[in-house]
Amino acid sequence: MKKITDFELIEKEDFGNAVMLRLRSPEPLPDIDPGQFAQVQVNDSPATYLRRPISIHDVDFDRREISLLIQKVGEGTRHLAALECGSTVNMVYPLGHGYSAPDAKERVLLVGGGVGIAPLYYLAKRMSQLGMKPALLLCGKTKADLPRLEEYQKVGDVFVTTEDGSCGEKGITTAHSLWKEQQVDRICVCGPKRMMHAVADIAKERGIECEVSLENLMACGLGACLCCVEDTVDGNVCVCKEGPVFNIRRLKW
């Protein structure tokens, strides 16, 4: 069930280009799947009329908390990053379809680029709770693009690439040595479109199941306005409702 809730900002951690907000709900949380997102209202920002779709980074059902890892890209996200603890943040959530639940026998690789690493934490955490240990390939231009690496290391085997070599192997996502060394059955990707295309090409070549998370510009987040469509093998479909996570077989990639 989707909800509209006033959360309280209880903790904020700033990483320079990104910020993590930990938000507490006054009521119990509904089921939330990894890869789903929230439509976050931005108050007191005249240039930000619409909500901002933000992927869910972490969930603590016992404490009724949701964490968002937000890249400061524009006026709306900078406004969210500037909020003080104690502020109210209104969210419509959980929205869309997340990543498919992997089979316990599958070898799963999660690939994140930049702030695209955000939803993969919750995905890896859920998998680790099921006794799985996914491999995580986290990629950025520089080390500063990859906050909370130590948290990711608790929920999976972490591999890193940075374009400037400041952390992990130097180079782009698809140049990492693990592509030569590791056998995987399923890849879950979130990041810049060009990177996701490159990973999808590898998956197609090797016949590996692959899901990617799209971030088309959206208005309603509920499948009503039909603004965020992706041209798929089934025609134009709403990324907010049928995605944001799609199997690449359904896309015209």
Place this chain on the structure above:
Amino acid sequence: MVNLTIDLGRGLVLRNPVMTASGTFGYGEEYTDFVDLSQLGGIIVKGTTLHPREGNPYPRMAETPSGMLNCVGLQNKGVQYFIDTIYPRIKGFDTNVLLNLSGSCLEDYVRGAEMVDVLDKIPAIELNVSCPNVKQGGMAFGVTTTGISQVVSEVRMVYHKHLMVKLSPNVTNIAEIALAAEASGADSVSLINTLMGMAIDAERRKPRLSVITGGLSGACVKPVALRMVWQVAKAVKIPVVGLGGISNATDAVEFMLAGASAIEIGTANFIDPAVSMKVAEGMKAYCERHGFQKVTDLIGALDC
């Protein structure tokens, strides 16, 4: 106790003046987690054409100061799909379900209206002669008095229930267009559809919308919409349904004072999915606070 009932004529009676605007509320199903539909006067479902349409390519949306542009282009699966697949799912809703009907030629409007006429639980159509995002037809009918007379009178001949005609603001004299719709048999007019606009990404020197221009909606259009509702309400005798940037109950009351008999909530549904219900409650509270026994007392009650 305030009487909120609005009778728009020819069998279309609303529990209260609040409806949701076409294209902003899907088929109602998308909002049932947030809104008790039985608390609304009606919902107007997504613009539907006789034949399926894929709509325009992505990107279809650009945020603007206090508003947004869209160029969805009437993506829908056609009237027959609506009848076979969607109508059975939504006909049980405890509110008026109106279909927004669009077309790219006269025959499509007429055939579509004929097909919808027999659906028991659709008490009205909102004839969309004002979509700015479709190449042939659409808005072409809605911007001249001869165009609107032609399409409304032809549809009137085959459609026996309440015929609401949605007007375009992209005209020189909207009252003339409304009068032509009235003379051709419209039971009511709704206005305004979106204003033609454009957004540019200066860094990339590219338009932000795939088809360059789109329709502007949201809070920023409210003063224009209010002015047009006021002009049209003075000119016609049929009920006027006001929309354009309504975000709260006060906005809704303003449209009623300007002469609207009912209102529609559009883009605000994207910002607060529960807003329609709040507006209905707020209008009731306004009437109580000002001692109005019935909401119809607000219609055209502007003191000027």
